[in-house]
Amino acid sequence: MQIKNIMTAPAISIEPTETITTALRLMLSHKISGLPVVTPNGQLVGVLTEGDLMRRSELQTEKKPSWIQSLLRSSGKHASEYVHTHGRRVSEIMSNEPVTISPEASLHEAVDMMTRHHVRRLPVVRNERLVGVVSRADMLRALLPVISDEPRTVADETIKESILREYRTQDRWAGGNFISVDVKNGIVELNGVVTDERLRVAARVVAENVPGVVSVIDNMTFVEPFSSTEIPPPLFP
Known part of the structure:
Protein backbone atom coordinates (compact mmCIF):
# COMPACT_ATOMS: atom_id res chain seq x y z
CA MET A 1 0.00 0.00 0.00
CA VAL A 146 -7.34 -5.58 7.50
CA ILE A 147 -7.28 -6.64 11.15
CA SER A 148 -11.05 -6.83 11.53
CA ASP A 149 -12.18 -9.72 13.76
CA GLU A 150 -15.56 -10.14 12.08
CA PRO A 151 -16.23 -13.90 11.70
CA ARG A 152 -15.68 -15.55 8.33
CA THR A 153 -16.56 -19.06 7.28
CA VAL A 154 -13.44 -20.92 6.15
CA ALA A 155 -12.94 -24.67 5.71
CA ASP A 156 -11.17 -26.35 8.64
CA GLU A 157 -8.49 -27.84 6.38
CA THR A 158 -7.79 -24.41 4.89
CA ILE A 159 -7.41 -22.94 8.38
CA LYS A 160 -5.01 -25.71 9.40
CA GLU A 161 -2.87 -25.32 6.31
CA SER A 162 -2.71 -21.54 6.80
CA ILE A 163 -1.48 -21.98 10.38
CA LEU A 164 1.13 -24.57 9.41
CA ARG A 165 2.29 -22.43 6.49
CA GLU A 166 2.88 -19.48 8.83
CA TYR A 167 4.80 -21.72 11.25
CA ARG A 168 7.04 -22.80 8.36
CA THR A 169 7.56 -19.15 7.38
CA GLN A 170 8.58 -18.23 10.94
CA ASP A 171 11.45 -20.71 10.99
CA ARG A 172 13.54 -18.55 13.35
CA TRP A 173 11.32 -19.62 16.23
CA ALA A 174 8.83 -22.15 14.87
CA GLY A 175 11.19 -24.51 13.06
CA GLY A 176 10.24 -28.18 12.78
CA ASN A 177 6.95 -29.78 13.74
CA PHE A 178 7.04 -28.70 17.37
CA ILE A 179 3.30 -28.03 17.46
CA SER A 180 0.44 -30.13 16.14
CA VAL A 181 -2.69 -28.39 14.89
CA ASP A 182 -6.23 -29.73 14.83
CA VAL A 183 -9.22 -27.73 13.63
CA LYS A 184 -12.92 -28.50 14.02
CA ASN A 185 -15.70 -26.03 13.18
CA GLY A 186 -13.18 -23.20 13.24
CA ILE A 187 -11.92 -24.10 16.73
CA VAL A 188 -8.16 -24.61 16.72
CA GLU A 189 -6.48 -26.95 19.19
CA LEU A 190 -2.73 -26.66 19.65
CA ASN A 191 -0.76 -29.54 21.15
CA GLY A 192 2.93 -30.02 21.66
CA VAL A 193 5.89 -29.16 23.86
CA VAL A 194 7.63 -25.79 24.07
CA THR A 195 10.78 -24.88 25.97
CA ASP A 196 10.06 -21.17 26.15
CA GLU A 197 6.77 -19.59 27.23
CA ARG A 198 7.19 -16.96 24.54
CA LEU A 199 6.89 -19.67 21.89
CA ARG A 200 3.51 -20.64 23.33
CA VAL A 201 2.21 -17.10 22.99
CA ALA A 202 3.57 -16.70 19.46
CA ALA A 203 2.10 -20.03 18.36
CA ARG A 204 -1.33 -18.97 19.62
CA VAL A 205 -1.09 -15.56 17.96
CA VAL A 206 -0.40 -17.23 14.62
CA ALA A 207 -3.62 -19.22 14.93
CA GLU A 208 -5.68 -16.24 16.10
CA ASN A 209 -4.66 -14.26 13.02
CA VAL A 210 -5.90 -16.82 10.49
CA PRO A 211 -9.26 -15.94 8.88
CA GLY A 212 -12.06 -18.25 9.94
CA VAL A 213 -10.67 -19.11 13.37
CA VAL A 214 -13.40 -18.97 16.01
CA SER A 215 -11.23 -19.68 19.06
CA VAL A 216 -7.93 -21.28 20.04
CA ILE A 217 -7.48 -24.02 22.64
CA ASP A 218 -3.96 -24.07 24.06
CA ASN A 219 -2.98 -27.58 25.13
CA MET A 220 0.76 -27.02 24.78
CA THR A 221 3.02 -28.09 27.63
CA PHE A 222 5.99 -26.03 28.70
CA VAL A 223 9.09 -28.03 29.66
CA GLU A 224 11.84 -26.15 31.49
CA PRO A 225 14.94 -27.13 29.46
CA PHE A 226 17.37 -27.42 32.40
CA SER A 227 15.26 -29.13 35.05
CA SER A 228 12.81 -30.87 32.67
CA THR A 229 9.99 -29.60 34.87
CA GLU A 230 6.67 -29.75 33.03
CA ILE A 231 4.24 -26.86 33.34
CA PRO A 232 0.74 -27.45 31.96
CA PRO A 233 -1.01 -24.95 29.69
CA PRO A 234 -2.59 -21.93 31.40
CA LEU A 235 -6.25 -22.00 32.38
CA PHE A 236 -6.68 -18.60 30.73
CA PRO A 237 -4.61 -17.67 27.65
Whole structure:
Protein backbone atom coordinates (compact mmCIF):
# COMPACT_ATOMS: atom_id res chain seq x y z
CA MET A 1 0.00 0.00 0.00
CA GLN A 2 1.28 3.47 -0.87
CA ILE A 3 1.09 6.66 1.16
CA LYS A 4 -1.23 8.31 -1.38
CA ASN A 5 -3.85 5.64 -0.58
CA ILE A 6 -4.12 6.58 3.11
CA MET A 7 -2.87 10.17 3.46
CA THR A 8 -5.12 13.03 4.49
CA ALA A 9 -5.59 15.45 1.61
CA PRO A 10 -5.82 18.33 1.35
CA ALA A 11 -3.66 18.89 4.39
CA ILE A 12 -4.51 21.46 7.03
CA SER A 13 -1.60 23.88 6.80
CA ILE A 14 -0.56 27.39 7.76
CA GLU A 15 1.49 30.17 6.19
CA PRO A 16 4.78 31.27 7.81
CA THR A 17 3.51 34.82 8.32
CA GLU A 18 0.59 33.71 10.49
CA THR A 19 0.64 34.07 14.27
CA ILE A 20 1.11 31.17 16.65
CA THR A 21 -2.29 32.05 18.11
CA THR A 22 -3.85 31.10 14.78
CA ALA A 23 -1.72 27.96 14.68
CA LEU A 24 -2.79 26.93 18.17
CA ARG A 25 -6.46 27.39 17.33
CA LEU A 26 -6.07 25.29 14.18
CA MET A 27 -4.28 22.48 15.99
CA LEU A 28 -6.74 22.38 18.87
CA SER A 29 -9.90 22.64 16.76
CA HIS A 30 -8.76 19.89 14.36
CA LYS A 31 -7.11 17.80 17.11
CA ILE A 32 -3.81 17.48 15.27
CA SER A 33 -0.26 17.55 16.64
CA GLY A 34 1.36 19.60 13.92
CA LEU A 35 0.93 21.84 10.89
CA PRO A 36 2.87 21.94 7.62
CA VAL A 37 4.00 25.48 6.93
CA VAL A 38 3.53 26.47 3.29
CA THR A 39 3.91 29.55 1.15
CA PRO A 40 0.87 30.94 -0.71
CA ASN A 41 1.88 28.90 -3.79
CA GLY A 42 1.93 25.65 -1.81
CA GLN A 43 5.67 25.21 -1.28
CA LEU A 44 6.55 23.48 1.99
CA VAL A 45 9.00 25.56 4.04
CA GLY A 46 8.68 24.05 7.51
CA VAL A 47 6.59 22.27 10.11
CA LEU A 48 5.15 23.57 13.36
CA THR A 49 4.55 20.88 16.01
CA GLU A 50 3.44 20.61 19.60
CA GLY A 51 7.10 20.28 20.56
CA ASP A 52 7.89 23.67 19.04
CA LEU A 53 5.26 25.24 21.29
CA MET A 54 6.11 23.54 24.57
CA ARG A 55 9.00 25.84 25.57
CA ARG A 56 7.25 29.18 25.96
CA SER A 57 7.94 32.21 28.12
CA GLU A 58 4.20 32.57 28.76
CA LEU A 59 4.18 29.14 30.43
CA GLN A 60 7.55 29.71 32.11
CA THR A 61 8.77 26.50 30.51
CA GLU A 62 11.86 27.86 28.75
CA LYS A 63 14.83 25.57 28.89
CA LYS A 64 17.36 26.83 31.43
CA PRO A 65 20.95 26.31 30.25
CA SER A 66 23.63 25.59 32.81
CA TRP A 67 26.19 28.28 33.54
CA ILE A 68 28.80 26.51 31.45
CA GLN A 69 26.39 26.17 28.52
CA SER A 70 25.63 29.86 28.77
CA LEU A 71 29.32 30.62 28.77
CA LEU A 72 30.05 28.52 25.69
CA ARG A 73 27.10 29.67 23.59
CA SER A 74 27.44 32.55 21.19
CA SER A 75 25.30 35.64 21.45
CA GLY A 76 23.58 34.55 18.23
CA LYS A 77 22.61 31.21 19.79
CA HIS A 78 21.16 32.96 22.84
CA ALA A 79 19.21 35.31 20.56
CA SER A 80 17.87 32.40 18.51
CA GLU A 81 16.63 30.62 21.63
CA TYR A 82 14.98 33.81 22.84
CA VAL A 83 13.09 34.14 19.56
CA HIS A 84 11.96 30.52 19.78
CA THR A 85 10.46 30.98 23.25
CA HIS A 86 9.09 34.50 22.71
CA GLY A 87 8.37 34.74 18.98
CA ARG A 88 4.79 35.31 17.84
CA ARG A 89 5.07 34.32 14.16
CA VAL A 90 5.01 30.78 12.83
CA SER A 91 8.20 31.41 10.82
CA GLU A 92 10.07 32.28 14.02
CA ILE A 93 9.50 28.99 15.83
CA MET A 94 8.80 26.37 13.15
CA SER A 95 11.22 23.57 12.27
CA ASN A 96 12.95 24.64 9.06
CA GLU A 97 13.98 21.16 7.85
CA PRO A 98 10.85 19.00 7.93
CA VAL A 99 11.04 15.27 7.33
CA THR A 100 8.91 14.58 4.26
CA ILE A 101 7.77 11.60 2.24
CA SER A 102 6.65 10.95 -1.32
CA PRO A 103 3.03 9.95 -2.08
CA GLU A 104 4.42 6.90 -3.89
CA ALA A 105 6.36 5.70 -0.82
CA SER A 106 5.23 2.60 1.06
CA LEU A 107 3.71 2.43 4.54
CA HIS A 108 6.83 0.55 5.63
CA GLU A 109 8.98 3.53 4.64
CA ALA A 110 6.66 5.91 6.49
CA VAL A 111 6.77 3.89 9.71
CA ASP A 112 10.58 3.67 9.50
CA MET A 113 10.82 7.45 9.05
CA MET A 114 8.39 8.24 11.88
CA THR A 115 10.27 5.92 14.22
CA ARG A 116 13.73 7.10 13.22
CA HIS A 117 12.92 10.80 13.47
CA HIS A 118 10.50 10.53 16.42
CA VAL A 119 7.66 12.29 14.61
CA ARG A 120 3.92 11.62 14.56
CA ARG A 121 3.12 12.92 11.09
CA LEU A 122 4.88 13.41 7.77
CA PRO A 123 4.13 16.04 5.13
CA VAL A 124 3.59 14.35 1.77
CA VAL A 125 5.43 16.27 -0.92
CA ARG A 126 5.63 16.08 -4.71
CA ASN A 127 7.87 18.52 -6.59
CA GLU A 128 8.35 20.54 -3.38
CA ARG A 129 4.60 21.10 -3.14
CA LEU A 130 2.52 19.83 -0.23
CA VAL A 131 -0.09 17.32 -1.42
CA GLY A 132 -1.14 15.83 1.92
CA VAL A 133 -0.13 14.61 5.35
CA VAL A 134 0.21 11.06 6.68
CA SER A 135 -0.09 10.58 10.43
CA ARG A 136 -0.15 7.74 12.93
CA ALA A 137 -3.94 8.07 12.94
CA ASP A 138 -3.97 7.45 9.18
CA MET A 139 -1.95 4.29 9.81
CA LEU A 140 -4.51 3.10 12.35
CA ARG A 141 -7.36 3.75 9.93
CA ALA A 142 -5.54 1.65 7.31
CA LEU A 143 -4.97 -1.13 9.86
CA LEU A 144 -8.57 -1.46 11.04
CA PRO A 145 -10.16 -3.05 7.94
CA VAL A 146 -7.34 -5.58 7.50
CA ILE A 147 -7.28 -6.64 11.15
CA SER A 148 -11.05 -6.83 11.53
CA ASP A 149 -12.18 -9.72 13.76
CA GLU A 150 -15.56 -10.14 12.08
CA PRO A 151 -16.23 -13.90 11.70
CA ARG A 152 -15.68 -15.55 8.33
CA THR A 153 -16.56 -19.06 7.28
CA VAL A 154 -13.44 -20.92 6.15
CA ALA A 155 -12.94 -24.67 5.71
CA ASP A 156 -11.17 -26.35 8.64
CA GLU A 157 -8.49 -27.84 6.38
CA THR A 158 -7.79 -24.41 4.89
CA ILE A 159 -7.41 -22.94 8.38
CA LYS A 160 -5.01 -25.71 9.40
CA GLU A 161 -2.87 -25.32 6.31
CA SER A 162 -2.71 -21.54 6.80
CA ILE A 163 -1.48 -21.98 10.38
CA LEU A 164 1.13 -24.57 9.41
CA ARG A 165 2.29 -22.43 6.49
CA GLU A 166 2.88 -19.48 8.83
CA TYR A 167 4.80 -21.72 11.25
CA ARG A 168 7.04 -22.80 8.36
CA THR A 169 7.56 -19.15 7.38
CA GLN A 170 8.58 -18.23 10.94
CA ASP A 171 11.45 -20.71 10.99
CA ARG A 172 13.54 -18.55 13.35
CA TRP A 173 11.32 -19.62 16.23
CA ALA A 174 8.83 -22.15 14.87
CA GLY A 175 11.19 -24.51 13.06
CA GLY A 176 10.24 -28.18 12.78
CA ASN A 177 6.95 -29.78 13.74
CA PHE A 178 7.04 -28.70 17.37
CA ILE A 179 3.30 -28.03 17.46
CA SER A 180 0.44 -30.13 16.14
CA VAL A 181 -2.69 -28.39 14.89
CA ASP A 182 -6.23 -29.73 14.83
CA VAL A 183 -9.22 -27.73 13.63
CA LYS A 184 -12.92 -28.50 14.02
CA ASN A 185 -15.70 -26.03 13.18
CA GLY A 186 -13.18 -23.20 13.24
CA ILE A 187 -11.92 -24.10 16.73
CA VAL A 188 -8.16 -24.61 16.72
CA GLU A 189 -6.48 -26.95 19.19
CA LEU A 190 -2.73 -26.66 19.65
CA ASN A 191 -0.76 -29.54 21.15
CA GLY A 192 2.93 -30.02 21.66
CA VAL A 193 5.89 -29.16 23.86
CA VAL A 194 7.63 -25.79 24.07
CA THR A 195 10.78 -24.88 25.97
CA ASP A 196 10.06 -21.17 26.15
CA GLU A 197 6.77 -19.59 27.23
CA ARG A 198 7.19 -16.96 24.54
CA LEU A 199 6.89 -19.67 21.89
CA ARG A 200 3.51 -20.64 23.33
CA VAL A 201 2.21 -17.10 22.99
CA ALA A 202 3.57 -16.70 19.46
CA ALA A 203 2.10 -20.03 18.36
CA ARG A 204 -1.33 -18.97 19.62
CA VAL A 205 -1.09 -15.56 17.96
CA VAL A 206 -0.40 -17.23 14.62
CA ALA A 207 -3.62 -19.22 14.93
CA GLU A 208 -5.68 -16.24 16.10
CA ASN A 209 -4.66 -14.26 13.02
CA VAL A 210 -5.90 -16.82 10.49
CA PRO A 211 -9.26 -15.94 8.88
CA GLY A 212 -12.06 -18.25 9.94
CA VAL A 213 -10.67 -19.11 13.37
CA VAL A 214 -13.40 -18.97 16.01
CA SER A 215 -11.23 -19.68 19.06
CA VAL A 216 -7.93 -21.28 20.04
CA ILE A 217 -7.48 -24.02 22.64
CA ASP A 218 -3.96 -24.07 24.06
CA ASN A 219 -2.98 -27.58 25.13
CA MET A 220 0.76 -27.02 24.78
CA THR A 221 3.02 -28.09 27.63
CA PHE A 222 5.99 -26.03 28.70
CA VAL A 223 9.09 -28.03 29.66
CA GLU A 224 11.84 -26.15 31.49
CA PRO A 225 14.94 -27.13 29.46
CA PHE A 226 17.37 -27.42 32.40
CA SER A 227 15.26 -29.13 35.05
CA SER A 228 12.81 -30.87 32.67
CA THR A 229 9.99 -29.60 34.87
CA GLU A 230 6.67 -29.75 33.03
CA ILE A 231 4.24 -26.86 33.34
CA PRO A 232 0.74 -27.45 31.96
CA PRO A 233 -1.01 -24.95 29.69
CA PRO A 234 -2.59 -21.93 31.40
CA LEU A 235 -6.25 -22.00 32.38
CA PHE A 236 -6.68 -18.60 30.73
CA PRO A 237 -4.61 -17.67 27.65
